[in-house]
Amino acid sequence: MSHLEIEHAKRLCLKLPIIEPSPAASITDGAIAVFHQLIQRQALDKELMIDVVDYRHLAQGSQVLLICHHSHYALDFADGVAGLLYRDRRAQGSLSERLSLGLSRLKAMAEAIIEPLALGFAGDRLLLRLEDRLWAPNRSEVAQQAQTVIARALEAAGHPDSAVVALEEDRRRALGFSVKLQRALIV
Amino acid sequence: MATWKSALAGAISEPLAEEIDGFETQMILRRQGALDEAVFAELRLRRGVYGQRYDNGRRHDGLVSRSLDFPSGETTKGPGTYWDAPGMMRLKIPGGLLSAEQLEVLAELAEEYADGVLHVTTRQDIQFHFVHIEDTPDLMRRLGAVGISTREACGNSVRNITACPISGVCADEAFDVTPYAQGLNAYLLGHQAVQDFGRKFKISFSGCGGSACALANIHDIGFVAATREVDGQTRRGFRAYVGGGLGAVPHSAQLLSEFVDEQELLPLTHAICLLFAEHGEKRNRARARLKFVVAKFGIDRFREMVAEKRQTLADDPRWSTYLAPFVEQPVASQAPGAASGASRGTALSHWQQTNVRRQRQSGYSTVTVALPLGDFTGDQSRALADIARSYLDGTVRLTVEQNIVLRWVSDADLATLYAQLADAGLAQPGAETIADITSCPGTDTCKLGISSSRGLAAELRSRYLARTLDPAIAALRVKVSGCFNSCGQHHIADIGFYGVSRKLNGYTVPHFQLVIGGKWAENGGAYGLAIGAIPSKNVPHALSMVLDHYATARAEQESFHDFVRRVGKAELKTLIAPTTVVPSYFEDRSFYSDWGDPREYTTGDMGQGECAGEVISPVQFGLAESEKEAFSAQLALDAGQAEQAAQAAYRAMLAAANALLRGKQLIVEEAEQIVDNFRRLFIDTELFFDPYAGGKFANYLLTAHDARDELPSLDSARRRVEEAQLFIEAAHACHGRM
Numbered sequence: 001m002s003h004l005e006i007e008h009a010k011r012l013c014l015k016l017p018i019i020e021p022s023p024a025a026s027i028t029d030g031a032i033a034v035f036h037q038l039i040q041r042q043a044l045d046k047e048l049m050i051d052v053v054d055y056r057h058l059a060q061g062s063q064v065l066l067i068c069h070h071s072h073y074a075l076d077f078a079d080g081v082a083g084l085l086y087r088d089r090r091a092q093g094s095l096s097e098r099l100s101l102g103l104s105r106l107k108a109m110a111e112a113i114i115e116p117l118a119l120g121f122a123g124d125r126l127l128l129r130l131e132d133r134l135w136a137p138n139r140s141e142v143a144q145q146a147q148t149v150i151a152r153a154l155e156a157a158g159h160p161d162s163a164v165v166a167l168e169e170d171r172r173r174a175l176g177f178s179v180k181l182q183r184a185l186i187v
Numbered sequence: 188m189a190t191w192k193s194a195l196a197g198a199i200s201e202p203l204a205e206e207i208d209g210f211e212t213q214m215i216l217r218r219q220g221a222l223d224e225a226v227f228a229e230l231r232l233r234r235g236v237y238g239q240r241y242d243n244g245r246r247h248d249g250l251v252s253r254s255l256d257f258p259s260g261e262t263t264k265g266p267g268t269y270w271d272a273p274g275m276m277r278l279k280i281p282g283g284l285l286s287a288e289q290l291e292v293l294a295e296l297a298e299e300y301a302d303g304v305l306h307v308t309t310r311q312d313i314q315f316h317f318v319h320i321e322d323t324p325d326l327m328r329r330l331g332a333v334g335i336s337t338r339e340a341c342g343n344s345v346r347n348i349t350a351c352p353i354s355g356v357c358a359d360e361a362f363d364v365t366p367y368a369q370g371l372n373a374y375l376l377g378h379q380a381v382q383d384f385g386r387k388f389k390i391s392f393s394g395c396g397g398s399a400c401a402l403a404n405i406h407d408i409g410f411v412a413a414t415r416e417v418d419g420q421t422r423r424g425f426r427a428y429v430g431g432g433l434g435a436v437p438h439s440a441q442l443l444s445e446f447v448d449e450q451e452l453l454p455l456t457h458a459i460c461l462l463f464a465e466h467g468e469k470r471n472r473a474r475a476r477l478k479f480v481v482a483k484f485g486i487d488r489f490r491e492m493v494a495e496k497r498q499t500l501a502d503d504p505r506w507s508t509y510l511a512p513f514v515e516q517p518v519a520s521q522a523p524g525a526a527s528g529a530s531r532g533t534a535l536s537h538w539q540q541t542n543v544r545r546q547r548q549s550g551y552s553t554v555t556v557a558l559p560l561g562d563f564t565g566d567q568s569r570a571l572a573d574i575a576r577s578y579l580d581g582t583v584r585l586t587v588e589q590n591i592v593l594r595w596v597s598d599a600d601l602a603t604l605y606a607q608l609a610d611a612g613l614a615q616p617g618a619e620t621i622a623d624i625t626s627c628p629g630t631d632t633c634k635l636g637i638s639s640s641r642g643l644a645a646e647l648r649s650r651y652l653a654r655t656l657d658p659a660i661a662a663l664r665v666k667v668s669g670c671f672n673s674c675g676q677h678h679i680a681d682i683g684f685y686g687v688s689r690k691l692n693g694y695t696v697p698h699f700q701l702v703i704g705g706k707w708a709e710n711g712g713a714y715g716l717a718i719g720a721i722p723s724k725n726v727p728h729a730l731s732m733v734l735d736h737y738a739t740a741r742a743e744q745e746s747f748h749d750f751v752r753r754v755g756k757a758e759l760k761t762l763i764a765p766t767t768v769v770p771s772y773f774e775d776r777s778f779y780s781d782w783g784d785p786r787e788y789t790t791g792d793m794g795q796g797e798c799a800g801e802v803i804s805p806v807q808f809g810l811a812e813s814e815k816e817a818f819s820a821q822l823a824l825d826a827g828q829a830e831q832a833a834q835a836a837y838r839a840m841l842a843a844a845n846a847l848l849r850g851k852q853l854i855v856e857e858a859e860q861i862v863d864n865f866r867r868l869f870i871d872t873e874l875f876f877d878p879y880a881g882g883k884f885a886n887y888l889l890t891a892h893d894a895r896d897e898l899p900s901l902d903s904a905r906r907r908v909e910e911a912q913l914f915i916e917a918a919h920a921c922h923g924r925m
Binding site: 032048054062072089172174 | 194246
């Protein structure tokens with residue numbers, strides 16, 4: 001698989017870890033109201049916000065979601081890491097373009113909820129997944145190539161010298177990377 | 188450019204690949220406007236591609252009703268359904284049987300195309316939510332590659348065939364019904380005989396008559412396994428029931444045949460399907476289920492018609508070939524063993540008590556994975572796949588109570604299995620108890636939802652999981668539907684709820700009707716009736732009152748069903764009466780939003796409340812009068828007084844209609860005048876029409892009026908009572924719109 005092909009991978013997924021409060025699970029009740037308020041205020045630019053989904057009854061995964069036409073946002077607890085999750089659903093363009101878009105949308109969402117939910121983020125860390133098993137199957141050779149493509153895409157998005165490391169985990173999961181940014185996405 | 192179509196070429200059967208390609212073409216034609224939107228809607232439904240709430244491009248955000256301006260503009264995927272709006276995708280999982288490989292692919296699809304969650308339905312199916320229609324062909328291909336179809340999962344066809352999830356390992360069954368459910372599914376899928384139905388058609392297989400595993404009584408056809416000695420040999424077959432169904436007005440299935448030999452199972456079903464296509468209503472959806480065909484002809488004549496139709500069918504080798512490969516035998520990856528004793532009071536022992544059942548086969552158990560609200564994540568699905576491979580026969584079964592059953596667990600593995608489930612967040616106790624609440628999607632995603640059934644179920648679940656309960660209370664079933672349509676099967680729960688709304692001083696308040704008297708056992712052996720509408724936020728309190736009363740006033744060993752019959756619904760209605768009161772908007776605003784949804788509960792502009800006191804309109808007084816009549820109808824019904832019940836139900840509808848007429852400043856008294864004016868002002872104008880059910884509820888009054896001098900059977904009186912309740916609900920909704 002060439003670098004060019006990985007550029008086709010769709011459904012980019014970014015997760016910004018939450019470090020405050022700890023445990024972050026206590027914020028989910030408040031998040032339901034905050035997400036509804038974002039819709040009322042039409043607070044996210046260029047997102048068609050549709051609905052809020054309540055999965056607080058689940059022990060893992062995304063517990064409160066804001067469903068938009070182009071993206072899903074969630075307070076997510078997969079992998080034992082609490083974080084703000086951005087899932088690109090219908091974005092167009094190259095991986096670089098979509099990564100750039102994703103980072104700006106994730107930042108905008110983080111800024112929108114940081115105060116009402118009294119959150120603290122690990123702003124220089126990201127979990128990145130390519131939820132596209134057609135263009136980015138979870139294989140070591142694909143991970144290796146994708147690592148380079150993602151680093152380059154991050155550079156193009158204004159984050160040069162980011163450290164991108166492929167996650168060693170269950171190969172059935174979507175291809176995943178941990179990312180350390182030189183410049184924090186959000187402080 | 189790689190595509191799933193090219194990547195999976197050869198992995199999908201050619202006919203299925205062609206069907207999916209065909210659907211993709213239909214999508215293109217629809218986008219070009221070359222295919223009618225209503226036709227396309229039915230085509231996509233038959234492929235499992237369903238609509239979802241807000242797909243009409245509007246949503247009330249709690250402050251204002253806002254339009255959702257989807258990028259594809261005015262393009263629709265059905266009448267009033269925008270192309271870009273997220274939808275629901277339903278799969279077809281016959282008997283709820285899933286392999287480890289299938290669980291893994293489902294996990295991928297949930298993550299890539301939906302919201303990351305797999306949802307188990309009350310038909311042992313899986314649903315994905317928030318799916319874009321343009322992703323559905325690839326979704327179908329990837330499912331097809333692991334043997335899962337979405338064909339006829341929705342639409343006017345044979346829906347997923349359900350079967351007892353512990354069939355083959357159950358001590359009470361006649362035999363394992365699994366191969367019959369699978370065989371009938373394979374035979375009917377895409378069959379010409381099932382393509383011209385006016386409504387959906389549901390079939391189930393139970394291994395025994397006593398339990399509720401497959402709910403034969405609520406199905407269009409319910410098969411219950413039975414054996415018979417013929418010429419010294421044991422023959423397998425089924426007791427066949429027809430014409431059952433829940434929906435707005437439930438019907439109990441009637442016995443069609445005491446014994447249908449296994450060789451006759453497919454042709455008999457084929458014949459019934461042909462009759463349904465021929466005689467089933469096509470225009471009036473409200474009367475289009477098989478139950479109305481059976482009612483129209485009567486069970487005796489219907490039985491003759493089935494036999495006659497069966498004789499016209501040419502022999503088909505498929506009627507019996509599917510039976511040959513199946514040999515029922517124990518399947519286990521681990522040797523049987525003895526459970527190591529868990530210390531009392533530990534989480535493991537609590538879980539074992541509620542979630543583990545002994546199999547018929549010594550040394551093995553079934554384990555029920557209690558899924559909250561039927562949901563599990565992609566990661567949890569992969570964990571279940573690992574468990575299925577490590578501990579089981581490689582498969583799991585979904586249940587109609589929205590759980591997952593693991594079979595063939597060696598008793599020696601129970602403790603380690605529990606630990607693995609706990610790691611995956613799947614070891615919640617309380618399976619098949621009062622905390623294990625069934626719920627339809629309700630207002631979360633369903634277009635018809637009135638109240639938040641999932642919100643209420645989640646609230647009740649967390650409350651009852653946290654309590655130590657009297658065993659008699661713990662064993663009760665609670666089921667919640669977001670509207671009267673009974674997708675949450677509220678009619679057959681010990682305690683059911685269905686969503687309604689009430690308008691009070693200009694504010695709309697979410698409520699649930701409390702349904703009492705249903706019976707989960709005996710395949711859904713009795714249907715409950717609504718005894719009163721409770722504001723959503725008071726439902727937990729009302730439920731506690733009813734349960735406390737049962738705990739303190741029940742006779743020894745008295746079941747809840749028997750207790751309700753003994754004390755009577757009037758006493759229970761009086762008991763919960765204080766909980767039906769809604770505080771004013773200014774006293775407690777929490778009553779004006781629903782569970783799990785802080786938006787103010789309304790669908791339109793709200794009026795202002797009266798701080799100085801409650802202002803009750805003549806319409807409200809009239810509707811209250813109608814509810815009183817409806818309740819007296821129920822009491823008469825409980826006393827076996829069919830005629831009195833039907834008459835009271837009729838009077839209840841007249842009172843509700845008259846209440847609405849008073850809202851039009853029209854004062855009339857005679858029944859004929861009420862009906863005539865109601866027809867003129869509310870039916871001809873369609874003012875009474877439900878946005879989704881149309882004139883269905885209005886017809887209940889007209890039918891009752893026409894039949895007012897007839898002597899009803901107990902069954903028809905029961906239906907009239909049910910119809911009266913729905914008519915009153917429709918009158919409340921109409922009043923809200925006036």
